[in-house]
Amino acid sequence: EQVRRAMDFVGARSAVLAVLRGARAGDRTRLLHWMRTTNDFDEFILSNNDVVLRSIAEDLRNCLPIEAMLNSENLAIQKILEQPKPTVHVDAFLYEDDIIDSLCEKGKMSRNYCVVCGSHKIAPLEFISHSFSLMELKFLYQYALPDLTGKILVDVGSRLGAVLFGGYLYSSASQLYGVEMSADFCQLQEMIITKYQFTDRVKVLHSDICTQASLLQNADVVVMNNVFEYFLDRLEQARAWEFISHNMRKKGSLLVTVPSLEESISNLKTDILLSQWVEEMKLDYDVYMEKDIDREALEQIHLYKIL
Ligand SMILES: C[S@@+](CC[C@H](N)C(=O)[O-])C[C@H]1O[C@@H](n2cnc3c(N)ncnc32)[C@H](O)[C@@H]1O
Structure with missing residues (x-):
């Protein structure tokens, strides 16, 4: 079956290339431009689940300020101000590129900052x-896990x-638990869970992860x-990472991190010995072929198996 599907892909790709080779030079340029920019392929790419997730994002956008941060998140707001380069919060779940573009056109968001005020x-x-x-x-759900x-x-x-919500729509996980220390964000999640009827498989706990030992001990993923x-x-x-490593011990269970574990704990003083705790499972970042992929973002996603 896999060989047959691979052949189908190779055959289809040759056919597409043949069409491009057959086109006149001027038309070929136009054809390529159309292939890169058109929405005509959406029907092959968008599933109903994508539509549901986009609708959830829209509901959440309507409940949050544009930077999607709460006033109570002092530390996070402070850390952004301390970044070496000018940095803004843009939530990637709430704001896909096309939405950012239209907000930029309306002057509500910016991708750029002015280096010398008043100049170009x-x-x-x-x-x-x-x-x-x-x-x-x-x-994560269709390729990595x-x-x-x-x-x-x-x-x-x-x-x-x-x-x-992604796990509810794109996976068959029997239970999806979220642990979040911010009460306001827990409330927002509850609102979505109720509205979209995810209650049978999704639970949110308003809690510090460092109080959830048994949840971590029983988790498969x-x-x-970040x-x-x-x-x-x-x-x-450091304390939180130690708590995770002491309690996530079920052999064969999976840990997904952004950025890598090495990077996450490199500047912290912990008692964690990575080589005795986990084995990295290398991910194939090329397997994902939709247009507009942000490969740099994908490469930050790391998967580990607990030893
Ligand atoms: C970068 S967001 C992750 C968002 C979400 N998991 C996703 O991938 O879309 C990190 C969240 O972790 C929460 N958080 C940080 N430390 C925590 C802790 N010790 N216990 C529970 N939640 C924590 C923060 O409040 C923040 O909302």
Whole structure:
């Protein structure tokens, strides 16, 4: 079956290339431009689940300020101000590129900052997202993780619930638990869970992960997307990582992190010996072929198996 499908792909690709080779030079340029920019392929790419996730993102956008941060998140706001390059919060789950473009046109958002005020010298702003984008979620559930039928997944720091809702729609995990220390974000997640009737498989706990030992002990998959770095000071980060490593011990269970574990704990004083705790499972970042892929973002996603 796999060989047959591979042949189909190779055959189809040759056919597409033959059409391009057959076109006159001028038309070929136009054809390529159309292929790169058109929405005519959406029907092959967009599934109903994507539409549901986009609708959730729209509901959440309507409840949050444009930077999707809460006033209570002092530490995270402070850390952004301390970045070497001018940086803004843009939540990748809430704001896909086309939405950012239209907000930029309306002057509500900017991708650039003015280097010399009043001149045309501008430089790109750094964007920081506190959620996975739709593309990253699909990479996670459709390519990176194995079949999750009957499995328990825990998202540490579930924030807007992107990982939980993505898991509900794109995986067969039997339970998806989010643990989030911010009460306001827990409320937003609850609102979506109720509205979209995810209650049978999604649960959100308003809690510090360092009080959830048994949840971590029983999890088959734990997701940690930039959880601690922007939200805890270094001592708290070290303690939280130690808590995770002491409690995530089930052999064969999977840990997804952004950035890599090495990078996450490299500047912290911890008792964690990575080589005795986990084995990295190398991910194939090329397998994902939709247009507009942000490969740099995907390459930050790392998968580990607990030894
Ligand atoms: C970058 S967001 C992750 C969002 C989400 N998991 C995703 O991938 O879309 C990190 C979240 O972790 C939460 N957080 C940080 N430390 C935590 C802790 N010790 N316990 C629970 N939540 C925590 C923060 O409040 C923040 O909302």
